Amino acid sequence: MRFSTKEIVMAGMFAAFAAAVAVVFRLVQPVLVPFSLLPVVVLLAGGLLPKRVAAASMMVYTLLGLVGLPVFASPPYGGPVYVLKPSFGFILGFGVAAYLVAWIIEKLGRRRAAYLLASVAGILAIYAVGLPYLYLILKFYLGQAVDVYRVLKIGFWPFIGLDLIKAGIASVIIDEVSKRVTILEPQMDTE
Numbered sequence: 001m002r003f004s005t006k007e008i009v010m011a012g013m014f015a016a017f018a019a020a021v022a023v024v025f026r027l028v029q030p031v032l033v034p035f036s037l038l039p040v041v042v043l044l045a046g047g048l049l050p051k052r053v054a055a056a057s058m059m060v061y062t063l064l065g066l067v068g069l070p071v072f073a074s075p076p077y078g079g080p081v082y083v084l085k086p087s088f089g090f091i092l093g094f095g096v097a098a099y100l101v102a103w104i105i106e107k108l109g110r111r112r113a114a115y116l117l118a119s120v121a122g123i124l125a126i127y128a129v130g131l132p133y134l135y136l137i138l139k140f141y142l143g144q145a146v147d148v149y150r151v152l153k154i155g156f157w158p159f160i161g162l163d164l165i166k167a168g169i170a171s172v173i174i175d176e177v178s179k180r181v182t183i184l185e186p187q188m189d190t191e
Contacts, residue, residue, distance in 0.1 A: 046101025047174030089133020
């Protein structure tokens, strides 16, 4: 699987966008309850880029953090030790979500309902990867007594409402940008 120069640039731009959003919200985080616009960036990548480029952009963001660049939203902000943070699974879900959003839009076509459905599915994909990871780290690495209810209580219920609003906002942005700009033409992936 080869990427064109334009695809590499676009993947890099969305990875940089994700890093910038994480850093900016890191600066205001002490004032606010835990809040992130990273899911919106993930959904935009999926909505505006072909699926493999969208997934690659979020994988690049993840790899930048894992090699030590301070691009993640919470301490230690980067490095391989970040894989031991209970919230790291949500970051792993970014690539899956971006791919899924692009795939759904590819299947359903470029229209508002598809953008909204894809965005909601993308949010749910982030949770589908993040919540089991949260459970595993809490239970087996940190040795805490956790069950599914506790994982949902700390990692799902406080955030899902706002994340669904973010999905709605992302779908509107995808719709408006898609009307005005063609970032990358969807290509048939040979996978």
